[in-house]
Every structure is written in structure tokens, then in C-alpha cells.
Amino acid sequence: MLSFWDSASFFQMLLLLCNGALTTLQVFFLTLLFSLPLGLLITLGRMSPIILINAPIRFFILIMRGTPLILQLIFFYFAPSSMLPEGLKFNLPRFTAAIVAFSLNYAAYFAEIYRGGIESIPRGQYEAAAVLGFTRRQTFFRIILPQVIKRILPPISNEVITLVKDTALVQILGISELFRVARNEANRVFSTVPLFVAGFFYLIMNWVVTKVFEKAEKKLSYYR
Amino acid sequence: MPILEVKNLVKNFDGLEAVNDVSFTISQGEVLAVIGPSGSGKSTLLRCLTLLEKIDRGTVVFAGKTIIETTAKGQVRYAPEEELRKIRPRLGMVFQSFNLFPHFSVLRNITEAPVHVAGLTEEAAQAIAFELLAKIGLSDKAHAYPYQLSGGQSQRVAIARALAMKPDILFFDEPTSALDPELTGEVLKVIRTLAEEKMTMMVVTHEMGFAYEVADRVLFMDKGQIIEEGNPEQIFRQPTNERTKAFLKNFNYGSRF
Ligand SMILES: Nc1ncnc2c1ncn2[C@@H]1O[C@H](COP(=O)(O)OP(=O)(O)OP(=O)(O)O)[C@@H](O)[C@H]1O
Numbered sequence: 418m419l420s421f422w423d424s425a426s427f428f429q430m431l432l433l434l435c436n437g438a439l440t441t442l443q444v445f446f447l448t449l450l451f452s453l454p455l456g457l458l459i460t461l462g463r464m465s466p467i468i469l470i471n472a473p474i475r476f477f478i479l480i481m482r483g484t485p486l487i488l489q490l491i492f493f494y495f496a497p498s499s500m501l502p503e504g505l506k507f508n509l510p511r512f513t514a515a516i517v518a519f520s521l522n523y524a525a526y527f528a529e530i531y532r533g534g535i536e537s538i539p540r541g542q543y544e545a546a547a548v549l550g551f552t553r554r555q556t557f558f559r560i561i562l563p564q565v566i567k568r569i570l571p572p573i574s575n576e577v578i579t580l581v582k583d584t585a586l587v588q589i590l591g592i593s594e595l596f597r598v599a600r601n602e603a604n605r606v607f608s609t610v611p612l613f614v615a616g617f618f619y620l621i622m623n624w625v626v627t628k629v630f631e632k633a634e635k636k637l638s639y640y641r
Numbered sequence: 642m643p644i645l646e647v648k649n650l651v652k653n654f655d656g657l658e659a660v661n662d663v664s665f666t667i668s669q670g671e672v673l674a675v676i677g678p679s680g681s682g683k684s685t686l687l688r689c690l691t692l693l694e695k696i697d698r699g700t701v702v703f704a705g706k707t708i709i710e711t712t713a714k715g716q717v718r719y720a721p722e723e724e725l726r727k728i729r730p731r732l733g734m735v736f737q738s739f740n741l742f743p744h745f746s747v748l749r750n751i752t753e754a755p756v757h758v759a760g761l762t763e764e765a766a767q768a769i770a771f772e773l774l775a776k777i778g779l780s781d782k783a784h785a786y787p788y789q790l791s792g793g794q795s796q797r798v799a800i801a802r803a804l805a806m807k808p809d810i811l812f813f814d815e816p817t818s819a820l821d822p823e824l825t826g827e828v829l830k831v832i833r834t835l836a837e838e839k840m841t842m843m844v845v846t847h848e849m850g851f852a853y854e855v856a857d858r859v860l861f862m863d864k865g866q867i868i869e870e871g872n873p874e875q876i877f878r879q880p881t882n883e884r885t886k887a888f889l890k891n892f893n894y895g896s897r898f
């Protein structure tokens with residue numbers, strides 16, 4: 418117990434945690450990479466006037482937001498190898514399953530944030546663009562979306578901060594991310610210190626996230 | 642030859658006839674003022690003509706081309722989308738609430754459509770924009786953002802933005818109604834200048850003095866219909882219709898009358 422505090426083993430623990438943090442960061446960045454654009458697609462489907470498109474999308478959003486993420490992780494890991502009909506069964510690597518579950522889950526949340534942002538843009542913006550002759554696509558990408566991005570930065574930053582902490586859930590699939598590594602260490606050395614060090618790691622990550630969003634908000638503050 | 646001919650235009654909003662069988666023409670270079678009580682369908686009429694609303698019946702001929710017609714069976718037919726795409730920028734619109742693009746500078750508000758709709762080069766569009774900014778007296782605001790402008794300045798920029806597309810007709814929906822009284826003058830002055838340059842305009846307004854002075858012709862609308870039509874002299878001094886008389890009684894024209 419006391420030996421834990423000698424600097425060599427403390428350093429070794431840090432190294433282990435850093436390794437776990439690397440996996441955590443992979444989950445974090447891959448999730449953002451897929452869910453941010455996917456959310457936009459989902460929101461466009463959700464806002465489609467065609468019921469055959471918007472109804473399934475609504476259902477998808479309901480499921481993704483209405484059930485525990487930890488359950489979704491388990492589902493995407495086990496379903497391909499157990500729930501598909503014979504012959505179609507396949508094994509999804511645990512890390513891939515985790516990224517799929519996280520990306521879909523976060524895309525559903527981002528989609529609803531995007532929708533809120535898009536619907537908050539006054540009708541007059543669309544009408545001004547229409548009478549000038551902009552196509553619908555031009556109107557969306559040139560006039561609407563830039564304004565939406567400014568408005569949704571605060572709620573998006575909330576989600577991203579939550580994502581940093583949610584990454585700990587992938588340990589349910591046996592992935593050695595930061596928190597699992599810390600817990601193992603804590604059990605091994607019979608001390609809570611590794612857990613608090615892990616907590617400090619999350620805090621640092623979210624401090625960076627906060628700074629990045631502050632910068633982005635500042636960059637878009639040139640107009641109101 | 643009229644630049645715009647409207648025949649028997651009807652626009653319903655779930656049962657309510659917002660525009661009910663309206664017919665009129667605008668000639669090249671003419672300034673048409675539209676007056677009438679709230680809810681009489683003035684905005685709806687403009688929105689139908691600028692293709693923001695789909696009409697329920699009628700014919701619209703623009704520059705000799707039928708852009709909307711109604712078949713004998715009552716089916717409304719719009720010109721094909723690729724034609725409408727060319728026509729939209731030729732029908733300019735200035736809104737009561739300006740609707741400037743807040744994320745673009747004044748300059749870019751004016752150049753965005755000429756560049757990305759009309760296909761002008763950035764340089765050509767900017768040359769036009771600076772010319773227009775000089776005309777509306779806002780050359781020094783080229784790089785300002787809409788939130789930094791007063792209402793009067795915003796509306797003048799909105800006019801410049803519409804003019805940059807070189808429209809054949811410019812529609813105004815109560816261009817000064819959202820402005821503080823002391824700011825209406827600067828906007829009306831710009832419209833007056835355009836009238837002198839023979840810009841074809843259709844202006845919905847509650848500024849009766851302005852309509853009297855600038856319009857070539859005045860339409861009085863009530864309950865979705867054109868009740869009376871004539872030159873300002875007739876409409877303001879010798880209205881024949883009782884509803885026109887009653888409506889105009891509510892206005893104080895100031896010393897000009
Ligand atoms: N989008 C809409 N949906 C339903 N009804 C509408 C809509 N737009 C207008 N109306 C109705 O149509 C009628 C005409 O409205 P419109 O806005 O054209 O009047 P207006 O003459 O411009 O009035 P104002 O002077 O107050 O601007 C009104 O009864 C209005 O309530």
C-alpha cells in the first residue's frame with residue numbers, strides 16, 4: 418500500500434492511464450467525426466414533409482434518445498452475431514460496435530439540436546433569399562446554415578462535454594478506456610487515487626473542449 | 642405595353658379569400674401605390690406576384706410571357722421551374738422587416754446574389770454594389786454588419802440588395818412601417834429617386850402623403866379586392882367609393898394637403 422506512493426509506481430500508473438486515455442480520445446474523436454455530419458442528415462430527414470421519411474426518423478430518434486446508451490452499446494455488439502438470421506450473422510469487433518452505437522446515439526441528439534437551430538431562423542431569411550433567386554440548396558448552405566452554427570454552438574458544446582464523460586461507458590464491452598484502466602488500478606493497489614487521477618484527466622479534456630468552443634463562439638461573434 | 646398583367650388573381654388561406662379576383666396592370670416605368678386597411682390582402686398580393694405564395698386562380702403575364710395561367714378546368718399552371726428561376730430575380734422585393742442577412746457585411750448582402758445567382762464576378766458585383774451604396778448614401782457602411790445599422794440604413798441596404806439584381810419591377814411591402822418616424826424620410830427619399838429614374842415599382846404603403854406625391858396610380862384594396870383605382874388626385878381628393886372615403890378620413894395628410 419505504502420509502496421504505491423513511491424514515484425516509480427505512480428509514474429507507471431500514469432502511463433497506464435495515459436494509454437487508457439488514448440482509447441478514450443479515439444472513441445471521442447471518431448464519434449464526433451461520424452455523428453456531427455450524420456446528425457445533419459438525420460435532421461433533414463426529420464424535417465422532410467414526406468411522412469415515409471420523417472416517421473422512421475422520428476422513431477429512430479425516439480429509440481436513440483429514449484433508451485440507455487449502455488444498452489445500445491450492448492445491442493450493437495451482440496445483435497450482429499446473435500439476432501440476425503442464419504447466414505447473415507457476423508461478428509462486429511467490440512471497438513467498432515462502440516463507435517457505431519456512440520455515433521448513432523450522438524447523431525440523434527445533434528439532429529435535434531440542429532433542428533432547433535434551423536427552426537429558429539426567421540422565415541424572412543428564406544423569403545429574402547427566394548426573391549433574390551437563390552435555389553433551396555444555396556439558401557440552406559449560404560444563408561441558413563452559417564446562422565444555425567452560431568446559434569447551436571452552446572448546446573453542441575454541452576453535448577460534447579457529456580460525450581467526454583460518456584466514453585467511460587464503452588468499458589461494458591471490455592474496452593480498456595481510461596476509467597476501466599483506473600478502476601483496475603484502484604483494485605490492484607487498493608486505493609482510490611487512480612480514480613481521482615482519471616477524473617482529473619477528464620477535467621483536462623473538458624477544459625480543452627470548453628476552450629475550443631469559447632474560441633469558436635468568439636470567432637462567430639462578429640455579427641449578431 | 643404593360644410589364645405586368647394580373648388577371649382574376651385569387652389566393653385563399655383555408656377558406657379565407659385573402660386576395661379575391663384582383664386584376665390590374667403595371668406599365669414600364671410606372672409607380673403604383675397600394676393602400677387599404679389592415680388585412681385587406683395587400684401583402685398577400687405582393688407575395689403572390691413575387692412567387693412567395695402559390696396562387697389559387699388567375700393569370701400573370703410578365704414582360705409578355707405568361708408565367709402563371711389557369712386552365713378552363715381551374716388548374717393553376719406555373720411556368721417550368723427553370724424559367725421561374727430566371728424570372729424570380731427580375732421581380733425584386735423589399736420587406737417591411739428588411740430581412741438582411743446578419744452574417745454578411747453590407748457589401749456582401751448586396752453582392753451575394755449577383756455573384757451566386759446572376760453569375761457575375763466578385764469584382765463586377767462589388768462595382769455595382771459600391772455604385773448603389775453611393776446612391777443610397779451609405780458608402781462608408783460597406784464593411785459594417787446589419788446589426789450596426791439603424792432601421793433606415795438597413796432598409797436602404799435592402800433596397801440596394803434588391804436593385805443589384807437589376808429587377809424589372811421592385812415591390813415594396815410597407816418599407817417604412819417598421820421604422821421610427823424620424824427615419825422614414827431617408828428611405829422614402831431613395832424610393833423617390835428611383836421613381837424619378839423611372840424604375841417600375843409597386844409600393845404597399847400607409848404613407849398617404851408619399852403615395853400622393855410619388856405614385857402615378859393608386860389602388861385601394863379592401864377585403865381582398867381592388868375597390869377603387871385611379872391617379873392620386875382622384876383617389877385622395879375625389880374618392881367615389883364609400884369605403885375609400887371612410888378609409889382616407891382616418892388619415893391626416895399633414896400640410897401637403
Ligand atoms: N400565411 C397565412 N395564413 C393564413 N392566413 C393568412 C396568411 N397570410 C395572410 N393571411 C390572412 O389573409 C388576409 C390578408 O392579409 P395580408 O397580410 O395580405 O393583409 P395586408 O393588407 O397586408 O394587411 P396589413 O396592412 O396589416 O399588412 C388577412 O386576413 C390575414 O389574416
Ligand SMILES: [Mg+2]
Binds near residue numbers: 814
Ligand atoms: Mg401587409
